[in-house]
Amino acid sequence: MKGFDRPLKPEWVYEMIQRLEVGDKLSEHKEELDEVLKELTGKTGKRKVRTVIGRYFLKDLDKPRQRSVQDSLIFRLIKEQQLDEVKPVMLFNLLVKAPILQYFSEQLFNLYERQQEINAAFLRKKAYQRIGERDIARRSLRNFLSTLTDFGILQQQDRKIFIWNKRLIVNEENFINFLKLYSKFYLKSPQISLNDLPEYLLFYFDLPNVREIAQKYNNVHWDYTRRLQAAIVTLY
Template identity: 25%
Template sequence: MIVGLDRSFKPKWVYKMLQLAKPDLEYKKVEPQFLDLIEYSGSKSKINVLTVIRRYYLQIVKKDRKEYFGDNYLHNLSLNYSYNSLKPVLLFVLISECPIAQFLQSKINLLFIDQEFVESEVLHKHAKKIYGDRKVVTYAVGYYLTILSYFDILEKHKNSYSWKNRQLKVPDHILKEMLILYSHINDRYEIDVLRISDDVAFSLFDLSNLENVLMEYNGKEWAYQKRLNTKKVIITNKYKRT
């Protein structure tokens, strides 16, 4: 089973790469700049990071045996929002797109949400049951916890991790973008609002302003429908993923 998390990365690297990832630009022309952005000394580590970022954040299309950047909603967001504004969105995308990140976050939510520390050894045991007793699985657990520290969720100590923020508060306009991305990622333009809070991808975010956001952008980005026992959003911002 493919693990899909080959190295930890900093969200700042992703943000800067997204800004450079102009649609129809040949990937090879900016690959050296991408590698320079990655603050690791070893070439293998740099390549592993780039593999992860390509997999979950960049839209790459092949044409005439060459690779080009495709249309990418995240590229547009990187040009319109500051790094600090887009940072929580990048975390949301990782958990949405990366299966082992979803798995590990679900275990963290189940086992450690009320604890002071997140125990990596416990996560290793659970991950190995699903992904196998391999070094790459052990590494992936460490990479994910480190990534959470870069996103200000955990605080990394020498041999442990403690909570820094169990949930991040995001402003209305950023939660709006997350909902649009949620629709695109899942290729589902009708969203059951009652299920959003149960989705692991939203679990690290304070959704207390969700109803306000749904009403604020009703008729602009989506149609919000409320009935007796159901609430749903029909996304009208149907930005197509490549």
């Protein structure tokens, strides 16, 4: 399981993408992108942040050696929207693309969704058992909790304790984009069962009424099929 190598601030992702265009060679923009990371002092730290942002926001997920910015839904959304509006989609994009973040999210949901305090030390022990490699588990969990803090979802109380702060509000347009990202990167299928949406990926967000959205945009973004025990959208 690939680790999550650095915490990401939404401001970093947003500002970098504002400075880039599709087709730009990333090697030609290192200095410009490092200006966004001026609060980081070391060259290695900046390089690793650029690598993580490149992996999840600038390149095709299955082609990490690409050297230029690729056209994608998430890139266009970040270019076109204001930071506060697109922030929920930025986080969801990470969740559907990174299996290790899906694992951590499932643990957070199962263990702490109904509690105020999150014990990072206990989560770390659980991660050791699942992932096996101590350094990857420790570092990736720390980076993910820091990322959730920078997105405003958590607040850090001390080295071991985090508390829930708020959910990110998702508007109709961005929920449509949630489904598109979920379909492509998580399900790898155009057909989505609304009854089976994974709560552990969505409990960070304040969502609109899912079935109302499905009905409203039927024959626009998808075909919506309702049966007695099923609600299915098939994306175009």
